[in-house]
Every structure is written in C-alpha cells, then in structure tokens.
Amino acid sequence: MDMVSMGLLAAMGALATIAGASEDLESDVGSQSNPNSQVQLAAQVGHTHRIYNKAISGEPPSNALYAALAAVVASVLMSDAYGMNAFFSIAVGALVAAIFNGILSMTSYMGRNASQARFNQYIYLDVLRSHTTTIMAHAYITAFCVVTISYIMTATWLPIQHPFPLPVIAFTWGIALGAIGSSTGDVHYGAEREFQQYPFGAGLNAANSGDIVTKAEAGLRSSIDNAWFCAKFGGPVTGLAFGLIVFLDNWRTTIFDPATQGWYAIGTGVLIVVLLNVYNRILEVRSKKRYGPYPEYVGDIKV
C-alpha cells in the first residue's frame, strides 16, 4: 500500500459520495423509481398535480445508460485517434449523457401525463422547462463522478489497472449506484414526503395509494420542493451509502494485495458485512423501540 493508492482511494470515496447524493436528488426531482407509481396513481384517484413524472425505468438501468454513454464518449475522445485530455473527455461524455437524460425525461413526462387525459391531467410546459434542466444538471454531476471513478480504476498510468474496459466498469457502477439510490434514498421521498399528511412512520396503507400531497406550504407543490426536502437527508444518506461501498470495497484490496493476499481481502469483506449487519440490527431494534407504536411501549413523555 503506497501513498498514491491511498490518495486515489480517498478520491474515489469522495466522488462516490457526491455521485450518490446527486443521483438520488436527480431521481427525486423526476419522481423516478418507487415514488413514481404513486405520482402515476394520483391523477387516477382524483389528485391532478404539477409534479414531474419521469418514468424512464428503474434507477439502475437508467443510470447504467448515463454512465455507459458518458464512458463511451470519454473513451472515444481519449483514444489514440483523438487524444483528448481525460478530464475534458469525461466532461464532454457527462454532457452527452445529461442531454440523453433530458430527452428521455421529457418524453416520459409528456407521455405519462397524456395517457391520463381522462382524469384531466394537464401537461405544464413551465414544469417541463424548469425541472428538466434541474434533472440534467444533477445527472451531469452523477455521470461525471461515476466515469471518473471508472477511469481511476482502468487508467494504464494509475496503479489499479482493472482488466475490464472503461465503459463496462462505468456500466456496472451505474447499475450499483442506481440500486443504492433506489433502495436508500427513495424511502425518504416515496414513503415520507409524498405522504406527509399521515403520521410519521405509518407506512403506506394500500387504501391510501395515490393520495399524495399535491399542495405545498404556499401554492402547489413542485418536484423542486421535493428535491429541497430530500437534500436534507435522503440525498446525503444515499451518498454516504454509495461512498462507503466504493471506499470499503476498494480499501480491502488496497491494504491487501489481491494477487498474494487475496484471502485476507475476502476475509475483511466478510467481516465488514457481518459488522454492518450487527450494527443494522441494533439500529433497527432501537428505533422500533423508540418510534414504533407497540402496545407495551407507552412513550418517553410522561402524562
């Protein structure tokens, strides 16, 4: 383990944290993934809305597309034929990915709302203009960070030198990032923000499907309000989760050389998983005791 490897590891962890946060907020502005079905149902149960409905696919495939596309553009520009500097190549790649994201987002918003015509769901062009650019900006940051991580892993002048080509590594990280964003961050938006009128932690009763909050503190709720809310907790916690995955996974192969000490690296990985499981269990029991409406628990406040 040398200082360069340790520095690169820290850089990858930091980039992954930023990518995780921006990915979650990007999906929240567009109500992608799990919260999407509630936005879709809202008009059908009588709540027409001004919330962006970006039904591209689940987050893993769509982020795999942005990351792979940005990586393909970057690797084309960095190839011997064009010889562009890596930093600018990745920047141009992320821009192309953001444009693709914008196109797919716009067609989803228009298509899904046009298919709700019988429930009087309008298509608002100002929502389209203001939100699509916000989504694209977040997607740009995500794609840039993911491709930079992949570049650090594959560049021939850096120590890691993964045998897979850049687009395939970026594709895999894109799927991983989308999965983290979908499982970690969406809870904050889909289960809490959309159902703020119900008690905290109440879960979603099937009878309440589609009964989402469409009015804001003042005026009608927009998806940028939702991103503002999720930026307080859901986005950062997604970033932390993805950052930890990238950092811990690469840390164990940095301190133990995979060629000679492979089993130590595997053992460390298993140990990390066991420790995190124990920690999660403690956290779950503790928070259920504190917040869960169990009959034997009367609460902290004495009447």
Next chain:
Amino acid sequence: MSVAAGGGASKIDKTKLTMYGLGGGILGIYLAHVLNMITGTGYFSFLAGLGAIAAVLMGADAVRRVCAYGIGTGVPSIGMMAMGMGLVAAMFGLAVAGVAGPIIGIAIAMGFGYFVGMLANKIIKMNIPVMEEVLMSLGGAGAMVIIALSVVISGQIGYQDMLKDVIFTGYIAIVFIAGALAILQPFNANLGPDETQDRTLVLAISTGGLAMFAAGIASLVTVGVGGAVLTMLIAAVIWLKAFLWYFKLVKRDSAGVIGTGLLHEGGL
C-alpha cells in the same frame, strides 16, 4: 384491458409490424455489411442503424401488447429480458455461423423466447395468452438490435471483428443498455389508460434514433470519422423528426398542453 397499465386498440396489426421489423432489421444488417465490404469503407454502417430502428419498433409493440395485461412496474424488466435473451443468442449465432450468424442468432433468440414464454405460462401458470408469441418477438427484436448496433460499430458481421471492436473495447455496454431502453422506453413512457399505439410507436422511432446515435459515437474510433458522422447525422435527423411528431401526438391525446397554470377544476 387493465386500466392501470392501459393501452388503446391497435391500429397497426402485430403480424405486419413483426414482418416489417424482421425484414427491415435483417435487410439493414446485411446491406450495411455487403455495401461496406464492396466499397471497402464504413459509410454504409448507418443502414444497420436503420435496421435497429425497425427492430426497436417490433420490440416496442411486443412490450406494449404483453404489458397491457397489467404489468406496470414490469415494463423495464421485460425490456431487460429481451436484451438478455437476444445477447446470448446473437453471440452464439455469430460465433458458430459466420456471415449467416445474424439469421441463426435471431432464429435462436425467437425459439428461446417461445420456450421462456411456455415456461411462464405452463410451469409458473401466469396464464397470459400472448406470452409465448410476445416473448418470441421480443427475443428476436433484442437479438436484432444487438447485432444491428454492433454492425454499426464494427462495420461488418465477422465474429472476430465484433470481438475486437465491440466486446474488447467495452462498447457492448452501450449497445446493450441503449438497445434495452430503446425497446422498453416507448411503452413505459406512455403507460396509462389513454395510451395510443401510434404515439408509442413514434416514440419507438425516436428512442431507436437515440440508440443509433449512441452507436454512431462509438463507431468514431472503429469505422472512421466519415461513416460515424454520417450515422450520427442521420440518427439526429430521424430523432428530431420523430420527437416533433411525438409532441404533436401528445398535444392530440392529452387533456391539455398549457404554458403554465393551476390544476384543472376539481383537481384540488
């Protein structure tokens, strides 16, 4: 028809679409290969891209037919399944059959799809009447999109060329995922009780154009600047035309496309 997933009546018959998709896809792939070989250039790679768009149309209509049975959140999964079946069959076909590879690959993918559909209906007992036929179309469309976009990048059909230009460079990642989104996005983006077939298919042309554009970018290194720029230019024109057409159909079908404003009366 399920209201949740929706879908209006089909104006264009499925057999016609499947035939056009298969014919257009195979014709595009072979024309690109033969013309590139005769002229010794990469200028005709765009023909394979046009073939990919035909295959996307066939796949998107198949997704539409099966998902009208109430598979709402399963739309992306169906698209991924199509590409999974297509990728395995396409690579097998190209590896064993040389220039006849695409036809063998597509045939195997369709057989594979039929078998998976039969498993879903007979063993898992999903009892969706169109399952076998739809998965057959989807497998074929997936294989065709993968082969066609790979030919855009490599310029010809040979397995060794594909390995060198598409697999080892990692461009297979974009071929796979851009192709998958091209097939699944049209119905996924239009899902709802007032979905119409023409709007979905026009969006399929648009997403097919995007996939062709992405493959065109990758071909900048492999077939050279001339052929790649031609592919990207044609893809961009197709996308723009289809996007404007789609916006027209959205205006036709929606409750209202308005600049700004409050909710419809009774919405609050």
